[in-house]
Amino acid sequence: MEALVADLWQAGQAAGLEGARLWAALVTVSMLGGLVIYFGFGGLLYLRYYILRRDDAATWKLQAKRFTPKKLHRWATSVAAGNLAIGGLLSGSYAYAISQGGPTALYLDVGEYGWTYTILSTVIGFVLLEAAAYYTHRALHGKWLFRHVHRWHHRVVAPTPFTTTTMHPAEFLSFQLTAFLPTFFVPLWAGSFIGLLVYVLIFNIMDHSGIEIHHSLPWQSSSRYHDDHHVHFHCNYGQNLMFFDRFHGTLRRKDRRYGKDVFGGRGAPAAGETAPDGGDPFVDYS
Ligand SMILES: [Zn+2]
Numbered sequence: 001m002e003a004l005v006a007d008l009w010q011a012g013q014a015a016g017l018e019g020a021r022l023w024a025a026l027v028t029v030s031m032l033g034g035l036v037i038y039f040g041f042g043g044l045l046y047l048r049y050y051i052l053r054r055d056d057a058a059t060w061k062l063q064a065k066r067f068t069p070k071k072l073h074r075w076a077t078s079v080a081a082g083n084l085a086i087g088g089l090l091s092g093s094y095a096y097a098i099s100q101g102g103p104t105a106l107y108l109d110v111g112e113y114g115w116t117y118t119i120l121s122t123v124i125g126f127v128l129l130e131a132a133a134y135y136t137h138r139a140l141h142g143k144w145l146f147r148h149v150h151r152w153h154h155r156v157v158a159p160t161p162f163t164t165t166t167m168h169p170a171e172f173l174s175f176q177l178t179a180f181l182p183t184f185f186v187p188l189w190a191g192s193f194i195g196l197l198v199y200v201l202i203f204n205i206m207d208h209s210g211i212e213i214h215h216s217l218p219w220q221s222s223s224r225y226h227d228d229h230h231v232h233f234h235c236n237y238g239q240n241l242m243f244f245d246r247f248h249g250t251l252r253r254k255d256r257r258y259g260k261d262v263f264g265g266r267g268a269p270a271a272g273e274t275a276p277d278g279g280d281p282f283v284d285y286s
């Protein structure tokens, strides 16, 4: 922790920055970092599929016949960019607070806690981030919160890479806070923390890409898992792992009916269909 403060302070001094100028520099770097990943990586996916392969959408697009209208897409992209700017403001201010000796449990030198602790805390941090995302998201699907807050995110039924962070700013802030708060109490390597944030952003972009993507990472669900969340609304609340959805029965089932007005996460009985005997009742998103 002391090393992290000293490092940031020295970097600021070396660049001749202090006070408001150091804060402005850290905010700018954080904002640019988020925007470059979002529009750089998202832009590559968009160019490669939506522009160059638009005519053969049936071979790559999850909702092959549904394209988001231009006006809605423009609105969604500008809301997403605005949220990323808020995110940059927050993480830049957080880095500035650390540079001024603010309280945080992040550490810079792996030697402080050793590799075993560093690796274990990163894995646990990933699972806890996932748990926070699942329960926050599930709460957002309660009737009141869905209609007043989370509806922003669900205006886009066929998401694209640029609509990943399209959501009510209050929702975006709640996700940011659940990610940042634990770092004040639980020691975590700064590299792991940045790595986890970048991982979540990159995979979220792929999950919202609208492109069929399967990952070789065994714990990572395919992009259809979250795309189906946009099609069917109240199911598949998880982010990267399907564990919590399976555990709570909110993973989409083959024998249930879902839709905008079917709240609760477990669907409604589907007329004329019976549960498949034996076999897994849940849709396969591997
Ligand atoms: Zn949702």
Ligand SMILES: [Zn+2]
Pocket: 153, 159, 208, 226, 230
């Ligand atoms: Zn989404």
